[in-house]
Amino acid sequence: xxxxxxxxxxxxxxxxRPYDPYAQVTIDEFLADLADRRxxxxxxxxxxxxxxxxxxxxxxxxxxxxxxxxxVSFPNIPDGTLVFGQKRQIPIELDGPIHKEYRRLLDPxxxxxxxxxxxEQIRAVANGLIDDFIESGRCDIIPQFAFPLPGTVFLSxxxxxxxxxxxxxAWVHAFLHGVPGGTQEETDAARAEASEKSRAYIQKxxxxxxxxxxxxxxxxxxxxxxxxxxxxxxxxxxxxxxMMMAGLDTVQSVIAQxxxxxxxxxxxxxxxxxxxxxxxxxxxxxxxxxxxxxxTRSVADETAQVxxxxxxxxxxxxxxxxxxxxxxxxxxxxxxxDFHRESKPHLTFGMGTHRCVGLHLARKELRIAFEELHRRIxxxxxxxxxxxxxxxxxxxxxxxxxxxxxxxERLGAA
Ligand code: HEM
Numbered sequence: 001x002x003x004x005x006x007x008x009x010x011x012x013x014x015x016x017r018p019y020d021p022y023a024q025v026t027i028d029e030f031l032a033d034l035a036d037r038r039x040x041x042x043x044x045x046x047x048x049x050x051x052x053x054x055x056x057x058x059x060x061x062x063x064x065x066x067x068x069x070x071x072v073s074f075p076n077i078p079d080g081t082l083v084f085g086q087k088r089q090i091p092i093e094l095d096g097p098i099h100k101e102y103r104r105l106l107d108p109x110x111x112x113x114x115x116x117x118x119x120e121q122i123r124a125v126a127n128g129l130i131d132d133f134i135e136s137g138r139c140d141i142i143p144q145f146a147f148p149l150p151g152t153v154f155l156s157x158x159x160x161x162x163x164x165x166x167x168x169x170a171w172v173h174a175f176l177h178g179v180p181g182g183t184q185e186e187t188d189a190a191r192a193e194a195s196e197k198s199r200a201y202i203q204k205x206x207x208x209x210x211x212x213x214x215x216x217x218x219x220x221x222x223x224x225x226x227x228x229x230x231x232x233x234x235x236x237x238x239x240x241x242x243m244m245m246a247g248l249d250t251v252q253s254v255i256a257q258x259x260x261x262x263x264x265x266x267x268x269x270x271x272x273x274x275x276x277x278x279x280x281x282x283x284x285x286x287x288x289x290x291x292x293x294x295x296t297r298s299v300a301d302e303t304a305q306v307x308x309x310x311x312x313x314x315x316x317x318x319x320x321x322x323x324x325x326x327x328x329x330x331x332x333x334x335x336x337x338d339f340h341r342e343s344k345p346h347l348t349f350g351m352g353t354h355r356c357v358g359l360h361l362a363r364k365e366l367r368i369a370f371e372e373l374h375r376r377i378x379x380x381x382x383x384x385x386x387x388x389x390x391x392x393x394x395x396x397x398x399x400x401x402x403x404x405x406x407x408x409e410r411l412g413a414a
Contacts, residue, residue: 005303005312012045019046019053021294021318027257027390031335034323043307051296051316052306057327057347059307060319063297064351068095070304071297071317073354077394090239092246092354095300099353101226102239106357109217115360118157122365125152126372127411134376137407138383140400145373146255147173150248153365158240159216160205171198172248177399202240206233247358251365253292253397258370260401261289261337263382271339273374282339283366288346289337291322292395295350321347322396380405 003011017037023030037044038055046053054060067073074093088094091102108114129148133139151172152165160168174194178187206222213219221239224231231239262269272282299315306317324347326334331344349356356362382388383402390398 002305003309005310008309008312011309015041015043015045016047017041017044017053018048019044019051019318020048022393025392027322027392027396030392030396031322031326034320035326038323038327043309046318049316049318051318052309052311053318053320054306055320055323055327056307057324057330060321060324061347061351063306063317063319064295064347064354066304067297067352067354068099070299070301072300073295073297075298075316076296088238089242090235091357092242092295095353098226103353103357105221105224105226109220110357110361112360114217115364118153119364119368121156122153122368123372125149125156126368127376130372130376131410131412134408134410138402138404140402141259142252142256142398142400145369146252146259146401147248149255149369150251150365151244153361154244154247157361158205158218159214160218164201168198168201168244169248170194172244175245176249176393176395180399198241198244199237202237203233205240206236243358246356247361249395249397250292251362251369253395254287254290254362254366255369256398256401257290257292257396258286259373259403260388260398261286263380263401263403265337266379266381268337268339269374269379272370278339279367279371281341281343283363283370284343284346285337285339285341286366287348288325288331290396291325291346291348292397293348293350294318294320294322294394294396295354321350376408377403377405 025033034053034055037053042054042056042059044053044055054063063071072095074088074095076089076093091099091106094102126145126149129145129152133144139145148165148169151169152162155162155165155168171194174190179190182190205218209216209219209222213223221231222236272278296316296318299311299313299317301313303310303312304315305311311317325331328334331341331346349359349362380403383404386400386402388398388401390396
């Protein structure tokens with residue numbers, strides 16, 4: 001039975017269950033809370049941020065699918081606060097025709113035909129990173145591999161200088177993690193500095209490509225016209241910052257969570273490579289299981305039905321994609337990592353008009369990352385005493401996965 005708008009206030013009260021997207025708990029603990037909501041109250045109301053929390057596959061997919069048809073994606077952040085000095089996250093927080101224009105620009109640039117020829121380049125980046133620690137027989141997979149890999153690949157795709165990778169990774173680290181162990185003031189100062197410097201850097205790239213356009217992705221974006229006018233410098237900056245963040249933290253998180261899992265499940269690390277046919281389904285299963293992104297949508301029409309609730313314009317619905325991907329109705333025994341699972345679409349890359357632009361690139365990076373790691377580190381375990389720290393926020397992930405393994409030889413690839 002559905003609830004009409006006049007009863008919404010009563011439902012809000014009945015379904016109140018605080019939800020903190022930044023809670024200091026483990027991913028498993030958070031997933032257990034979402035599973036409990038799914039069972040007892042699939043659409044719960046969080047009074048702190050004033051948003052609904054959807055927790056089933058049916059509700060989350062129905063909201064994502066209706067973007068531009070009853071829902072908009074601005075603001076995409078549950079508490080509505082923008083970060084990193086952006087006006088809007090472009091294109092994630094754009095809707096309607098302007099969003100379509102951006103997709104018309106970006107989709108061909110990230111299509112398989114553009115991404116596939118970059119395979120050797122990505123493999124060289126992966127092997128260069130592995131070279132730096134392979135002889136020692138130990139590494140922290142996050143700062144030494146999972147974090148720099150997508151950053152360096154992003155620079156190469158954008159045709160920005162590869163030697164800028166450490167600098168760019170440091171900015172992204174400041175955005176995402178602030179100053180670990182530092183005060184809030186120190187974190188704020190580090191983020192402000194990273195924002196200022198990264199924007200100045202992006203402006204330099206934009207100016208260069210305006211003056212000397214090539215056939216690279218940056219030139220194509222910089223010289224693209226929307227409604228007969230080039231994209232403004234400010235919007236270009238918002239777009240490039242968004243692409244940097246969207247591409248880095250997500251790929252990093254999938255590698256980080258997966259390697260943390262494999263450290264405790266070496267049989268599956270071997271199984272994933274036991275049959276070439278299994279690798280793609282295995283990566284899809286890891287994508288389903290790790291599911292790092294957590295979008296938010298707002299009701300744009302007068303009302304919109306979600307589950308048994310009729311929401312009114314402006315109401316926000318927070319959609320933890322991991323909750324959809326762990327819904328047992330869709331994925332039986334959802335917490336198990338099962339490479340032989342019956343193939344069903346997961347929501348890790350979202351759904352509908354905002355579905356991830358970078359999904360071909362992400363899949364390519366993940367495949368190469370796992371292939372090269374496995375080729376050079378066929379078995380490993382967590383360093384004794386290492387208990388990886390996890391975080392939630394807007395991209396869930398793991399901060400440290402220190403592993404030990406049989407030392408190998410450098411390839412000198414990068
Ligand atoms: C495993 C890696 C990745 C995951 C899990 C992921 C996930 C997502 C999700 C869930 C969305 C939709 C958000 C929403 O609907 O609000 C999205 C959008 C987007 N992603 Fe990814 N992403 C990944 C990698 C990448 C990469 C490598 C890039 C490359 C630059 C990228 C660029 C983007 C962009 C530009 C959007 C915005 C699309 C739009 O608003 O139309 N992503 N991604």
